[in-house]
Amino acid sequence: MQVTETLNEGLKRGYNIVVTAAELDEKVNEKLVEAQPEIEMKGFRKGKVPMALLKKQFGQRLLGEAMQESIDGAMNQHFEDSGDRPALQPEVKMTNEDWKEGDDVHVEMAYEALPEIPEVDLKSISLEKMVVKADDAAVEEALGNLAETAQDFNTKDGEAADGDQVVFDFVGKVDGEAFEGGSAEDYPLVLGSNSFIPGFEDQLVGVKGGEEKDVTVTFPADYQAEHLAGKEAVFSCNVKEVKEPVAAEINDELAQKFGAEDLAALKGQISERLEAEYAGAARAVQKRALLDALDGKVSFDLPPSLLDAEAKQIAHQLWHEENPEVEGHDHAEIEATEEHTKLAARRVRLGLLLAELGQKAEVEVTDAEMTQAIMAQARQYPGQERQFFEFIQQNAQMQQQLRAPIFEDKVVDYVFELAEVTEKEVSKDDLEKAVEALEDE
Missing domain, CATH: 1.10.3120.10 (Trigger factor, C-terminal domain)
Structure with missing residues (x-):
């Protein structure tokens, strides 16, 4: 086997690899000898099939394996001897495309070698580590945020505003017919939470307890229930109570809610x-x-x-x-x-x-x-x-x-x-x- 350098420019490397027909034949014979004891063939006892017959029967198939193993072996040996490490998978191609059994195999290999990395005195590097202590103000701010998440709602007089909770019964209809899943009783809805169909909550801003109101909305075109998608619906709402948010008190009880x-x-x-x-x-x-x-x-x-x-x-x-x-990559x-x-x-x-x-x-x-x-x-x-x-x-x-x-x-x-x-x-x-x-x- 011959390996000849054809390019050495910066980190770029190129080599010609020649695997002779004799080397391929030798590798095929080695494979046949290794497999011979386990091969059975009509007219011969197990392990007694003549090599000439084995070669005629399996030689062509083993030749491809031998060729690949030889090229891979040559590449591995080259990297071991040279110490090169390819930056990416080497490009390997056979150059004698008219190859036939009995010919040598000519291969071109090209790659970019990883560079030699210079030594760095890591102990000479000076760094600053910023340290921040959690002061009382930051802790109190975080406590306040927790209290907001644990907020309760108290009944209020007057109109519902964004952030208030409206407790109401509702019945939704499409084309005058009530539909499944479109009704509820004593439902607590926080206005501005965007938990209902777009436009629904906006129409409840300003309602008072005891008031009745029809809310008209259109289901989105991509709504998960296909029979409702894109259709207009009217919800008859009976407002029972309007409540305003009240932050939880910051005390032991709040702490226990958070474990x-x-x-x-x-x-x-x-x-x-x-x-x-x-x-x-x-x-x-x-x-x-x-x-x-x-x-x-x-x-x-x-x-x-x-x-x-x-x-x-x-x-x-x-x-x-x-x-x-632009979400896709077809640009x-x-x-x-x-x-x-x-x-x-x-x-x-x-x-x-x-x-x-x-x-x-x-x-x-x-x-x-x-x-x-x-x-x-x-x-x-x-x-x-x-x-x-x-x-x-x-x-x-x-x-x-x-x-x-x-x-x-x-x-x-x-x-x-x-x-x-x-x-x-x-x-x-x-x-x-x-x-x-x-x-x-």
């Missing part, structure tokens, strides 16, 4: 939750600072194919953000600009660097971490969790999409441990400004 022993315990839980949220936001700021620091410390050639693919993906993503009304191709390519270069460079750091540090994503990530995604498909799990198990690309951010975060945590990190206590407003600055970049 805490008393108000002090609830405040403690809120404080922990807030500080966990602050820590998550602070980590995002610290991670960006780390990536900026790493980006400034390394420089190396980037595989053009990876750079081009990333630039196109960025351009496509940003185009959809600017054109949210004209989005051309990547110089700005897209610049952003892509940073992402590819940092991606390769983090991958190298993670490999050297033997960072791995555990099965438990993958399961947790899959379960988190599956919750977005209630009732179809099992099908989602099966889909992920059969889709290697989706598995990689879930594994990649977990791996990156573990590598980032590894670098945080080695870098010089100084904690700085700041206000919630300072942290929010830092997070907004990230989003603006």
Whole structure:
């Protein structure tokens, strides 16, 4: 077998591979010898079929296998000897298309090699970690929000307004006929909740207890009940009571509604939750600072194919953000600009660097971490969790999409441990400004 270099330009590599007819024949014979003891054929005892007959019977079929194994073996040996790691799957094609049995096999292999990643002194990196404590004002604000969610309604005199609760009986009719599911008694409807057909709640604004009112609405064209879709309906409403919202009192009783022993315990839980949220936001700021620091410390050639693919993906993503009304992807191709390519270069460079750091540090994503990530995604498909799990198990690309951010975060945590990190206590407003600055970049 001969492997001859034809291209070595930057990260681009090209090779000619020649597998001789003699090598193929030898590999076919090896396969036949290996299989001979188990082969039975009419007129011969098991394992006693002559090699010449076996070759005539199975040689043609085994030749294709031998050819593929030889080419794969040559490629693997090349990567082992050269130390090259292809950025993407190598392009391999047979060049003597008129090949026939007895001829040598000529193959061209082309790929882009991953660059050599320079060493980085991680201990030389200095980072600031923002620390925010949950102050009394933040805890009281969160308590107030909880009290609103636990609000009650008290009877009021006067007209119903947005946010009020209307308790009423109603009967809905289409073409003068009542329809199934269109009636109820003592139904408590919060105006502005958008829980009824569009336009229904608006017409109840201003009603009083004891009042009767007809509400006329048109069912949406895509309404789930097809026999009602697009049709006009009249609901005869008998308003029994109008109630206004009253926030729950902030006391031990409220705390117990949310599973805490008393108000002090609830405040403690809120404080922990807030500080966990602050820590998550602070980590995002610290991670960006780390990536900026790493980006400034390394420089190396980037595989053009990876750079081009990333630039196109960025351009496509940003185009959809600017054109949210376009949901599908059957639009004209989005051309990547110089700005897209610049952003892509940073992402590819940092991606390769983090991958190298993670490999050297033997960072791995555990099965438990993958399961947790899959379960988190599956919750977005209630009732179809099992099908989602099966889909992920059969889709290697989706598995990689879930594994990649977990791996990156573990590598980032590894670098945080080695870098010089100084904690700085700041206000919630300072942290929010830092997070907004990230989003603006």
